[in-house]
Amino acid sequence: xxxxxxxxxxxxxxLAESALLVPSAAVAEVANPTELFxxxxxxxxxxxxxxxxxxxxxxxxxxxxxxxxxSFVTAASKIVIFYPFPGRxxxxxxxxxxxxxxxxxxxxxxxxxxxxxxxxxxxxVIAAGVRVRDRTLLIPDFDVLRRTLYPQESAGAR
Amino acid sequence: MADSNQYLCVVLGGVEYLLPGAASxxxxxxxxxxxxxxxxxxxxxxxxRQGRWPVYGLDALLRPARPQAWQRAVFLDSAPTxxxxxxxxVRLLGRSDLNVTxxxxxxxxxxxxxxxxxxxxVDGQKVVFxxxxxxxxxxxxxxxxxxxx
Numbered sequence: 001x002x003x004x005x006x007x008x009x010x011x012x013x014x015l016a017e018s019a020l021l022v023p024s025a026a027v028a029e030v031a032n033p034t035e036l037f038x039x040x041x042x043x044x045x046x047x048x049x050x051x052x053x054x055x056x057x058x059x060x061x062x063x064x065x066x067x068x069x070x071s072f073v074t075a076a077s078k079i080v081i082f083y084p085f086p087g088r089x090x091x092x093x094x095x096x097x098x099x100x101x102x103x104x105x106x107x108x109x110x111x112x113x114x115x116x117x118x119x120x121x122x123x124x125v126i127a128a129g130v131r132v133r134d135r136t137l138l139i140p141d142f143d144v145l146r147r148t149l150y151p152q153e154s155a156g157a158r
Numbered sequence: 159m160a161d162s163n164q165y166l167c168v169v170l171g172g173v174e175y176l177l178p179g180a181a182s183x184x185x186x187x188x189x190x191x192x193x194x195x196x197x198x199x200x201x202x203x204x205x206x207r208q209g210r211w212p213v214y215g216l217d218a219l220l221r222p223a224r225p226q227a228w229q230r231a232v233f234l235d236s237a238p239t240x241x242x243x244x245x246x247x248v249r250l251l252g253r254s255d256l257n258v259t260x261x262x263x264x265x266x267x268x269x270x271x272x273x274x275x276x277x278x279x280v281d282g283q284k285v286v287f288x289x290x291x292x293x294x295x296x297x298x299x300x301x302x303x304x305x306x307x
Contacts, residue, residue, distance in 0.1 A: 037285040039275075040220040041268030041297075049261075049278070051285045056261045056278030091260050149264045152272075 007108045012137060013080055014100040016063050016071055018121075021105060021130065021137035022082075028093060029081045030102055033073045044070055047097060052081060059095040062140075065148065066121045076100045085146045094149065105132060165256060165288070168232060169247040171218030171225070174286050176251070176258070176279060177232065181291035183240050184233040185248055191231060199224055199301040201244050202231065213242035214301040220274060222301035236295040243298055258288055271296035 011027055013020040029052075036048030036059060045064035049056050059079055064070040078101055084092035107130070115129030115136050125148060127141035147153070164179035184204070191202040191213060199222035202213040213231040217223035228244035261278035268274060274297060277288030 034283045037287075038219060039263055039287070040218075041274050042263060043265040046264050049285050049287075051280035051283040054257060054280050055259055056280055056285045056287070058264045060264065089260055089262065092262055094264065150262070151266050 007106045010105045010107050011080070012103045012105045012132075013062075013096060013098045014102065016068070016099055018066075019135065019137050020062060020096070021107070021132070021139050022080075024104065026082055026142075027080055027102075028083050030098075031079045031081055031095075033077050033079055033097075036073065047071070047073075050079065050095065052079075052093070052095075055091050055093060057081060057093045057095050059097055060149075062096055065125055066123055071097050071099065073097065074099070078102060085142070085150075088150070105137075107132060163253050165251045165253065165258075166232060167247075167249040167251050167286075168243065168245045168289075170216055170220070170243075170245060171223075172246070173218040176256070176277075176286055176288040177294070178288070178291070179250070181234060181289070182232050183235055186231050186233070186242075188229055188231065188244075197224070198222070201225070201228065202242070204231065204233065204242060209239055211240045211242055212302055213244050214298045215244040216297065216301060220297055222304075234291055234295045234298070236299060241295055241298045241302075243294065261287070267293070269293050269296035269300065 009024040010021050011024050034050050039049050045061050047059045047061050049058050061070040078098040079095040080098050081093050081095050112130040112132050115131050120129045124144045126138045128139045129136050162180040166177040168175050168177055191204055193202050194200050199214045201215050204211040215223045215225040227246055230245050230248045231242040233240045233242045256279045258277045258279045263273045271292040274293040275287040276290040279286045
């Protein structure tokens with residue numbers, strides 16, 4: 001297997017009407033939803049905060065980040081807990097509400113095909129889309145996501 | 159007045175929040191304050207040698223409100239005068255009773271002074287947010303200015 005065909009261990013995160021594809025290495029844990037505590041002053045894409053390993057972890061709705069209606073917890077939901085971005089505090093985990101149990105995907109250049117950009121959500125939060133077994137999976141732009149989650153960080157860098 | 163080894167547990171609309179003890183200038187009972195009956199979130203005044211300090215009401219989601227059952231006011235340092243928060247209940251908690259960890263709310267801060275919170279205490283699966291004093295003071299000022307931050 002050439003370097004170009006190296007398999008990447010990824011996680012497919014089902015959303016209400018689409019799905020994300022993220023590197024498994026970015027994910028700390030997939031947790032069952034617990035009580036979501038409303039966060040005063042938060043944007044609509046922050047669904048609330050859960051207690052996880054003695055930390056307060058904000059849970060975001062990717063559907064709302066993409067411009068749609070915020071998702072909500074159902075019996076099938078999971079919370080995908082992401083590690084803090086590099087350079088952030090050790091406690092800055094964040095969660096994404098998944099519509100169902102995430103699925104491992106071992107992708108390589110031979111197993112995926114790039115999606116037509118015209119078929120992707122028109123938002124900088126999505127870097128690209130790929131087709132895996134006839135499904136479109138959205139790949140987040142983690143730099144844009146970081147600036148969206150922590151806009152003060154960007155302002156401070158200017 | 160609380161000290162730096164304590165947190166104030168402040169109850170607003172049935173929801174508990176924490177405020178570092180060092181952030182409070184004073185805590186007063188409602189009956190020693192001058193009531194303000196003009197409507198809106200300004201509910202009382204504290205007369206001090208430095209002037210009158212306003213007391214504002216916020217609901218459980220920190221929106222300007224006129225609470226009915228508030229019992230105490232917690233005063234924070236703020237320019238040009240200290241500003242008070244009307245609370246249903248205020249309790250003192252020792253720092254050793256709590257495990258407060260840093261918490262950065264996501265998204266743009268709701269006030270010019272930053273986010274409302276900078277920490278959280280997770281007790282089991284219950285989350286109690288810890289106020290950032292500057293953000294809270296700005297929220298109270300904004301309540302007095304008609305909700306603008």
